[in-house]
Amino acid sequence: MSASVYTLGVITCHLSKKTPPFQEAGYIKELTAAGVPFGIQLITFSPMDVDWKTRKVSAWRYDPKGKRWHKESHPIPHLIYDRCYYLTSEQYAAYKPYISRISKDSQTHLLGRPLGGKLHTHHMIQENPALRPYLPPTIKLQSSADILTALQKHAAILIKPNGGSHGRGVAAIIPEGDSFRVWGRSKANRRFHLLLHSRKTLCRWAEQFTQHSRYIIQPYLSLTTMDGRPFDIRILVQKDRSGCWVTTGMAVRTGHFSSLTSNLHGGGHAERAIPFLKKYYPPGKVSKILKSIRFLSLNIPKQIESQHGRLLELGLDIGVDRNGHVWLLEANSKPGRSIFLKTGEQDVRVQSVRLPIEYAHSLFQSLTGGSV
Structure with a gap:
């Protein structure tokens, strides 16, 4: 076993007041244990907790021996692993400038650049x-009219958020005569099933369902x-x-x-x-x-x-x-x-x-x- 020589930073979204205040605590523990033979210690922090004037971060470190989390101040790590998950477009927008600041810093490097939408x-x-x-053919959903156009090209379509959603906010739209069967999962991850009886009703539903989020349209594949x-x-x-x-x-x-x-x-x-x-x-x-x-x-x-x-x-x-x-x-x-x-x-x-x-x-x- 090597003494720690390197510090690997893991950035996460802080979502709660629990200890530690982020998702994937179990994964961070496993990474910490895996890093020991390589002389790597892990610290986990929110991109919002970086003080660029002092080049310090307020971070969480897991101690495998004591099986405890410690909150500590550390220099900004040279290498950073991005594990930020965004549940909403608003959360993504809030974190984006902080992630951008890290990615542009000449003394820090991301293990891998996160993908866009x-x-x-x-x-x-x-x-x-x-x-x-x-x-699958994929286009940006800009207005409810795009849904009607897509339904002229495809027997049925799927609309889903442009950002990662874990299945939330995904819906299939299937024409049935003059009506439309719509089913999927709400943004709160609840299953729903609707029958909308006109194109106007469908457009009104789509505008409400997709508001505040960017969406894409694809054909519905079986x-x-x-x-x-x-x-x-x-x-x-x-x-x-x-x-x-x-x-x-x-x-x-x-x-x-x-x-x-x-x-x-x-x-x-x-x-x-x-x-x-x-x-x-x-x-x-x-x-x-x-x-x-x-x-x-x-x-x-x-x-x-x-x-x-x-x-x-x-x-x-x-x-x-x-x-x-x-x-x-x-x-x-x-x-x-x-x-x-x-x-x-x-x-x-x-x-x-x-x-x-x-x-x-x-x-x-x-x-x-x-x-x-």
Whole structure:
């Protein structure tokens, strides 16, 4: 075991008055333990708690031996891991200038630059012709008229927030004669189901549903099992110590029969990916699906980095329709790891925590010549 030589900062949104006042305390504890053999100590703080005049931060540090959190003052770390989750557009707007200040500081480096919204990420990936067949058509929702136009092109559509939402605020709109069936999850993550009887009523509902948030429109894809359960595949890709992209693991998320999404925050369940695919698809299609997944896992991170700058890890959400066609639903630069505990893949979970530490260690050495 090495004495701490490097300090890795983790920035989070402070959401409560509990100790510690942020999400992912369990993950931070695991990262702290993983950092010990590399001489890395972790401190966790809000971007709002940086004092640029003194170049100090008020931060939380976990002591694995005493199993206690300590609040301390530290110099601004040279290397920072962004784990800020924004639940609303207002929260994102409040934190944005503080994150921007950190990213522009010449003495600090982010492990990976956070992605912008879904539409911006879609445009970056779309630049690669080989990846376009895997992308659902995606446009910005600017007014309720865009919904009516999209419904002329597609049999049904999906609207979802441009920023990360964990399935919140996602809705499908399906025409039924002169009416429209609308169902999904509210921004408070409650399931809803409506039948709207005119285009005017639909437009009024959409304006209210999407207010204060930026939204995108995509065609509604039938991404369910033969018995009607929604599912998608979460793939975790990360950089190893040498900076090469590796696939750490993948797992299936399934939702309730009455649910639009399969997100775990909305009550979904996790299953191991390959047994699941073998259960619902014939062997020939399973091999093609897995080949597509390998292609996307290798090429999407490279494509985004070429347009966006350095990344550390990505969570790729993949949909598979009943014909076995693979769709990229989302790329998330701040992926969770709880799914691998739910599938019982403890070794994958351990690897998913260790790799960011190994990559951080290699960056520390390259940035500082071996000392900080």
